[in-house]
Amino acid sequence: xxxxxxxxxxxxxxxxxxxxxxxxxxxxxxxxxxxxxxxxxxxxxxxxxxxxxxxxxxxxxxxxxxxxxxxxxxxxxxxxxxxxxxxxxxxxxxxxxxxxxxxxxxxxxxxxxxxxxxxxxxxxxxxxxxxxxxxxxxxxxxxxxxxxxxxxxxxxxxxxxxxxxxxxxxxxxxxxxxxxxxxxxxxxxxxxxxxxxxxxxxxxxxxxxxxxxxxxxxxxxxxxxxxxxxxxxxxxxxxxxxxxxxxxxxxxxxxxxxxxxxxxxxxxxxxxxxxxxxxxxxxxxxxxxxxxxxxxxxxxxxxxxxxxxxxxxxxxxxxxxxxxxxxxxxxxxxxxxxxxxxxxxxxxxxxxxxxxxxxxxxxxxxxxxxxxxxxxxxxxxxxxxxxxxxxxxxxxxxxxxxxxxxxxxxxxxxxxxxxxxxxxxxxxxxxxxxxxxxxxxxxxxxxxxxxxxxxxxxxxxxxxxxxxxxxxxxxxxxxxxxxxxxxxxxxxxxxxxxxxxxxxxxxxxxxxxxxxxxxxxxxxxxxxxxxxxxxxxxxxxxxxxxxxxxxxxxxxxxxxxxxxxxxxxxxxxxxxxxxxxxxxxxxxxxxxxxxxxxxxxxxxxxxxxxxxxxxxxxxxxxxxxxxxxxxxxxxxxxxxxxxxxxxxxxxxxxxxxxxxxxxxxxxxxxxxxxxxxxxxxxxxxxxxxxxxxxxxxxxxxxxxxxxxxxxxxxxxxxxxxxxxxxxxxxxxxxxxxxxxxxxxxxxxxxxxxxxxxxxxxx
Ligand code: C2E
Ligand code: CA
Ligand code: CA
Numbered sequence: 001x002x003x004x005x006x007x008x009x010x011x012x013x014x015x016x017x018x019x020x021x022x023x024x025x026x027x028x029x030x031x032x033x034x035x036x037x038x039x040x041x042x043x044x045x046x047x048x049x050x051x052x053x054x055x056x057x058x059x060x061x062x063x064x065x066x067x068x069x070x071x072x073x074x075x076x077x078x079x080x081x082x083x084x085x086x087x088x089x090x091x092x093x094x095x096x097x098x099x100x101x102x103x104x105x106x107x108x109x110x111x112x113x114x115x116x117x118x119x120x121x122x123x124x125x126x127x128x129x130x131x132x133x134x135x136x137x138x139x140x141x142x143x144x145x146x147x148x149x150x151x152x153x154x155x156x157x158x159x160x161x162x163x164x165x166x167x168x169x170x171x172x173x174x175x176x177x178x179x180x181x182x183x184x185x186x187x188x189x190x191x192x193x194x195x196x197x198x199x200x201x202x203x204x205x206x207x208x209x210x211x212x213x214x215x216x217x218x219x220x221x222x223x224x225x226x227x228x229x230x231x232x233x234x235x236x237x238x239x240x241x242x243x244x245x246x247x248x249x250x251x252x253x254x255x256x257x258x259x260x261x262x263x264x265x266x267x268x269x270x271x272x273x274x275x276x277x278x279x280x281x282x283x284x285x286x287x288x289x290x291x292x293x294x295x296x297x298x299x300x301x302x303x304x305x306x307x308x309x310x311x312x313x314x315x316x317x318x319x320x321x322x323x324x325x326x327x328x329x330x331x332x333x334x335x336x337x338x339x340x341x342x343x344x345x346x347x348x349x350x351x352x353x354x355x356x357x358x359x360x361x362x363x364x365x366x367x368x369x370x371x372x373x374x375x376x377x378x379x380x381x382x383x384x385x386x387x388x389x390x391x392x393x394x395x396x397x398x399x400x401x402x403x404x405x406x407x408x409x410x411x412x413x414x415x416x417x418x419x420x421x422x423x424x425x426x427x428x429x430x431x432x433x434x435x436x437x438x439x440x441x442x443x444x445x446x447x448x449x450x451x452x453x454x455x456x457x458x459x460x461x462x463x464x465x466x467x468x469x470x471x472x473x474x475x476x477x478x479x480x481x482x483x484x485x486x487x488x489x490x491x492x493x494x495x496x497x498x499x500x501x502x503x504x505x506x507x508x509x510x511x512x513x514x515x516x517x518x519x520x521x522x523x524x525x526x527x528x529x530x531x532x533x534x535x536x537x538x539x540x541x542x543x544x545x546x547x548x549x550x551x552x553x554x555x556x557x558x559x560x561x562x563x564x565x566x567x568x569x570x571x572x573x574x575x576x577x578x579x580x581x582x583x584x585x586x587x588x589x590x591x592x593x594x595x596x597x598x599x600x601x602x603x604x605x606x607x608x609x610x611x612x613x614x615x616x617x618x619x620x621x622x623x624x625x626x627x628x629x630x631x632x633x634x635x636x637x638x639x640x641x642x643x644x645x646x647x648x649x650x651x652x653x654x655x656x657x658x659x660x661x662x663x664x665x666x667x668x669x670x671x672x673x674x675x676x677x678x679x680x681x682x683x684x685x686x687x688x689x690x691x692x693x694x695x696x697x698x699x700x701x702x703x704x705x706x707x708x709x710x711x712x713x714x715x716x717x718x719x720x721x722x723x724x725x726x727x728x729x730x731x732x733x734x735x736x737x738x739x740x741x742x743x744x745x746x747x748x749x750x751x752x753x754x755x756x757x758x759x760x761x762x
Pocket of ligand 2: 540599631661
C-alpha cells in the first residue's frame with residue numbers, strides 16, 4: 001500500500017515539475033513568472049518530502065522528514081501570498097503584514113524542528129499500511145493551522161475582491177484558482193480530522209499549482225481577445241475591408257465605409273472591390289499596393305491602399321483584406337515641410353540650396369542652350385538696416401524678390417542666396433540688360449529719403465562651362481559685382497576669366513602679405529629728386545616686394561588690394577620706419593640736410609593714428625622732422641577735409657614737410673589749393689600727357705606752378721621723362737624734378753652710392 005501512496009505523491013511531484021518546465025519555456029521575464037516559479041519549486045519539494053515519508057522505515061527519520069515537509073508547506077504558503085498580490089495586483093493590507101506571517105512561520109518551523117525529539121506537536125506511529133504517520137496531534141499544532149488559515153483568508157479576500165471588480169470575461173481567472181484553493185483547504189481539514197492514511201490534499205495542491213500556472217501564464221480569455229480585435233479594427237484610423245473567397249465583402253470598418261461613400265450599400269462596396277480586383281491587382285497577385293484620390297465628405301483625400309491574401313495553415317485561401325491608409329494630412333505636412341526646406345522664410349522665394357538645385361536641373365535639361373547667372377547686391381544694405389531699421393530692410397528685400405519675380409518667367413529660376421544677395425538663372429535669349437535695369441530702377445526711391453538712394457549692383461556670369469557647380473557660377477557673378485566697387489548707380493558688370501585670375505592674384509596677395517612683411521620681402525627703393533641747380537638731397541621712398549618665387553612685384557599689383565583690405569597701414573608703418581632708420585644713419589654721418597619722402601595712403605588715416613605714429617618714429621630715432629617729407633594725395637585730403645586739414649597743420653607745426661601728391665589727378669585741385677596749406681606741391685605729369693591740346697595743357701601747368709609759388713609752396717614735378725619737359729618746367733619755375741629722365745627708383749644703398757648729395761648738371 002505504501003508503495004502506491006508514495007507513487008501517487010511522486011506522480012504529483014512529476015506533474016508539478018512538468019508545470020515548472022512548461023512555465024520556464026513560456027517565461028518572458030515578467031515578475032509574475034518569478035513568483036509562479038518560486039511557488040512551484042517549493043510546492044514540488046514539499047510534495048516530494050511528503051511522498052518519501054511513506055518509504056521511510058525508521059520513526060526518527062520519518063518524523064524529521066515530516067518536519068521538512070511542514071516547513072516547506074509553510075514557505076509555500078508565504079509564497080502563495082506573494083504570488084497572489086502580483087496576480088491580483090493588490091496592495092498589502094498593512095505594512096508589517098508579511099513580517100507577522102514570517103514570524104508565525106518561523107515559530108511553526110521551530111516547533112516542528114523540536115517535535116522529533118519532544119513530540120510536542122504531533123506523535124508518529126505505525127498503524128495499517130506499514131509506514132509511519134501521525135497518530136496524535138497536540139495543541140501547538142494550532143500555530144500551523146492559524147498561520148495557514150490566516151494566509152489563505154487574505155488570499156481569498158484578494159481573489160474575491162478582484163473577481164468582484166473585474167469584467168465578466170476576466171472573472172474566471174480569479175474564480176477558478178480561488179475555488180480550487182478552497183477545495184484544497186477543505187480537503188486538508190478533512191484529512192486532518194479523519195487522518196486518512198493517504199494525504200490526497202497534496203494531489204489537489206498539484207491541481208491548484210497547475211491552475212495557477214495556466215491562468216497566470218497561458219490563459220487569455222478568447223472572448224476578450226475577440227472583442228479587443230474587433231474594437232481595434234472598428235476604430236482603426238485606416239479603413240479595413242475583408243472579402244471572402246468569392247470576393248464579397250464580409251467586413252468593413254467605419255473608415256472603409258466612409259471611403260466608399262455616404263450612401264453605402266452592399267452592392268456599391270462589392271462593385272468597388274470588383275473594380276479594384278480587375279484594375280489595381282495583377283492577376284494571381286497575393287499582395288498589391290496603389291494610390292487613389294477620392295472625395296470623402298466633400299473633401300479630396302489621398303489614400304494608399306494595401307491588398308493582401310490570407311491563407312490557413314494548410315495554405316488554403318481564406319479570403320483577402322484591404323487596408324485604406326488616408327495620407328492626406330501626411331502629404332500636406334510633407335509639402336509644408338518641403339516648402340520650408342526649399343523656400344526663404346522672409347521673401348517666400350527659393351532659398352540658396354533650392355535655387356542651386358533648380359538652376360542645375362534647368363541648365364542640365366537643355367545642354368545646348370546658353371544661360372546667364374545673374375546675382376544682385378544692394379549697395380550699403382547694412383546702412384539701410386542701421387539707419388531705417390531692419391523692418392525697412394526686410395521690406396526692401398521683399399520688394400527685390402518681387403522685382404526678380406517680374407524679371408523672371410517660367411523659363412527662369414531665382415532665389416535668395418544670403419542677406420541682400422539674390423540670384424537668377426535665365427536663358428540667354430531672355431536676358432535683356434536694359435529691361436532688367438529698368439525693373440530695378442524703381443527701387444532707388446525706396447527709402448523715400450532725398451539723399452539716400454538704393455542702388456543695385458548686378459553681376460552676370462554667362463554659363464560657358466556647364467559642368468561647374470551653380471554655387472561657383474554664382475561666385476563668378478558676385479566677383480563681377482566686386483569690380484563695380486563704389487558706383488552710386490544701378491550697374492551691371494560681366495564676369496570674364498581675367499576677373500577670375502585677378503581675384504586669384506588678389507587672394508594670393510592677401511594670404512601671403514603678413515609672412516612676406518615679417519620675412520623682410522618688402523624693400524624700400526628710392527627715386528632721386530633733383531633740384532634745378534642739379535643737386536640731389538633726397539628722394540621718394542617707394543616699396544618693392546621681392547618675392548622668393550615671383551621676383552620683383554611692382555606696387556600697382558598689391559597696393560590697391562592692401563588698401564581695400566586695410567593691410568596697407570602695416571606696410572606704410574614699416575616703410576616709414578625704414579626711412580627713419582636710414583635718415584638716422586645719415587644724420588649720424590653728419591648729413592643733416594638730406595631727406596626722404598614717404599607716402600601716406602588715404603586709408604592710413606582711418607586705420608591708424610597717423611600723427612602719433614609718425615611723431616613717435618622721429619622721436620624714437622632722434623631725427624629732425626623736416627628730414628621726413630610726407631606725401632599725401634589730394635584725394636586723401638579732400639575725402640574728409642574737415643579732419644585732414646587740421647591734422648596736416650598739426651604735422652607741419654611739428655616740423656614735417658607735407659607734400660600734396662599726385663596734384664592734378666583729382667577733380668578738385670583748385671579747391672585743395674585754396675584750403676590747404678602745404679609745403680610742397682607735387683604735380684603729376686601724367687595728367688598732361690592725356691590731353692590732346694598741348695598748348696592749353698602747358699598753359700595750365702604754367703598757371704598751377706605760378707599759383708603754387710604765389711601761395712609760397714615749393715613745386716616738384718614727377719614723371720619727368722624728357723629733356724623737353726625739364727626745360728619747359730624750369731622755364732615755368734618748377735623747383736625739383738623726379739622722373740625716369742634722371743633715374744628710376746633704386747635700392748637705397750645704390751642711391752646712397754650714386755646720387756646722395758651728387759650733382760647732375762641740367
Ligand atoms: P606715386 O606715389 O605717384 O609714385 C610715383 C610713381 O611713379 C612710382 O611708381 C614711380 O616709379 C613712377 N615714376 C617715377 N618717374 C616716372 C616716370 O618718369 N615715368 C613714369 N611712367 N613713371 C614714373 P611705383 O613705384 O610703381 O609706385 C606706384 C604707386 O604705388 C605710387 O605712386 C604710390 O601711390 C604707390 N606706392 C608705392 N610705394 C608706396 C608705399 O610705400 N606706400 C603707399 N601707400 N603707396 C606706395
Ligand atoms: Ca608718392
Ligand atoms: Ca605721385
